Amino acid sequence: MRELVEAQRASFMEALPEPLSVRKDRLKRAAAMIADHAGRFCDALSEDFGHRSREQTMMTDIAGSIAPIKHALKNLERWAKPEKRGVQFPLGLLGAKAWIEFQPKGVVGVIAPWNFPVNLVMSPLAGIFAAGNRAIVKTSEYTPVTAALFEEIVGRYFDATELAFVSGGPEVGKAFAELPFDHLIFTGATGIGRHILHAAADNLTPVTLELGGKSPVIVGKGADIAQTTERVALGKMLNAGQICLAPDYMLVPSAQEAEVVAGLKAAASAMYPTLLNNPDYTSLVNDRHHQRLNDWLDDARAKGATVETVNPSNDDFAGSNSRKMPLHIVRDVTDDMTLMQEEIFGPVLPVRRYDGIDDAIAQVNRRDRPLGLYYFGPDEDERRRVLDRTISGGVTLDDVIFHVSMEELPFGGVGPSGMGAYHGLEGFRTFSHAKSVYKQAKRDVAKLAGLKPPYGDATRKSIARQLKM
Incomplete structure (x- = not known):
């Protein structure tokens, strides 16, 4: 698993910046991976559960996986535009500018649950791919047939440096959460979420926790x-x-x-x-x-x-x-x-x-x-x-x-029911780094503001202006 992370990060860094065309292509391939094998996913889920309604699976796990991908494709260009921000007076008049650029974070880990083991893989992937990241998914040991199907077919649609799946029990899950991801999203029980947060802490990996509670x-x-x-x-x-x-x-x-x-x-x-x-x-x-x-x-x-x-x-x-x-x-x-x-x-x-x-x-x-x-x-x-x-x-x-x-609408919990949110624009931003950029004016702003030694009247006037309410 660590080799997978390293391979994905190396490929990611080499490819920067990730063009929107590449992101859209990944989203389309993700949708095709599910749509092309919808019947097999229905069969796999029913086998894992003992019986699962085929129509329910088509609604919640097949159509429910395609919907967020289609939404991301439709809105990606708008989401990805740099966001203009204001600058303090009088810097704007002097020609200074400020904006935010949304960069992909890198390699995102996804720990998926068993209750919707297709939807709760693909829905996060919509935001992850839209933001320009690579992903490794840890599937649930409680739905092994579905997990095996993902591992069988993923190579037909993605290189391992773009998307990979791993499976296994609690020990694998613990080791997965300890990997040096650039972001980690976990969906599951609150008690396990606490362990995930502890496991990610040593790497200071930012974590999104989608938990539960008594609604x-x-x-x-x-x-x-x-x-x-x-x-x-x-x-x-x-x-x-x-x-x-x-x-x-x-x-x-x-x-x-x-x-x-x-x-x-x-x-x-x-x-x-x-x-x-x-x-x-x-x-x-x-x-x-x-x-x-x-x-x-x-x-x-x-x-x-x-x-x-x-x-x-x-x-x-x-x-x-x-x-x-x-x-x-x-x-x-x-x-x-x-x-x-x-x-x-x-x-x-x-x-x-x-x-x-x-x-x-x-x-x-x-x-x-x-x-x-x-x-x-x-x-x-x-x-x-x-x-x-x-x-x-x-x-x-x-x-x-x-x-x-x-x-x-952003989807997420609060306190013991979760940390962070995703879906739609919030998903894109969760899996992006909002990088602040400031472009200085051509004029000598430091001198005008009294920031440049030797300090004198200009410095004192600047301080007085800032202290004034």
Whole structure:
């Protein structure tokens, strides 16, 4: 891996400056690599998960990978233009100029997760290639078939000095994070993110962390309950809840709890009338993940929670070796339950009551700052209060998750849910070095400003002007 970094950096330095034509060509090749093998990627992901909806993969991992690349191609020339900046009076009048040039950083490391193992490789690559960098990707050991496919096909589209893939378990991941990259982006769990940050520290590698957290849904005053519950159920059951932005728990007015639970059941049953043999519904990625969720449900029951399983066709999950898991709605949850302390990452949805919007806000704020926050309701004052009084990576109003697919919006967390942002213009700038350039005027500015010894009246007048408010 270290030899790969060295080879990429040598090639990068030799090629500087990276023309926009080369960057565009890499973006087009990246899109072709996914589009040409879309069917194989669908098969690989389904094999890795035990079953994964083909249509879902086409939406989230194939089309969802092409979209940011197309966006970068469309906007690259605008993003890459030098940015003019002002200079202090009277330097501008004397002919001085200042601007920012956006240079590629060099070699970027990408540590990708297992839940969207194509999209969360290609989406960062859109910004990395647009900015003119090279990249090495560490794929997840939990999706080995998908990882092997990337390694098989990448050489048909890219030289190893442009893009390379490596695979392996935690030891490989640790060694990867310790490499002297010019930037490192990690997508995954908060706990692992801490280790990544420590590993990168010795090289002073700048790091972007895309983590997770407990993203809340607040059902506000006057919310359309049928629409709200359908949209929450759709977001929660997509990829069987294995999404960093999945709604993690719901906060509902006390008087509407029963209506919300009924709405969730109806919406889930309408979208997934069966589960075990339903090709639209995805499995949990592995046995450990499946067992973890069931252990957390047992913990909640033992501590007084009521768990309602949405299984409209009465599928026999106990008698099946499938890792498919129905939606579990958990009521009467308390803060001492594990599922209210950890990110759930599966089809388990706690529903909590609140009395007044300030109570809901307080429930959100006593936890770590989440990656996403979702508010439903037409009341503008209440909506404004939620936006002003909570801090989260991003917000979707009257739906869930959708802000991540808006290419013009930066995507990232805050605090334990992440560090830094990418997508669109912010992605280009994350993977670029903003180099300041100042061009001095022809006049002897130092003498005019009293900066040149021997110091005298001009110096004192210059200091006085600067001190004056």
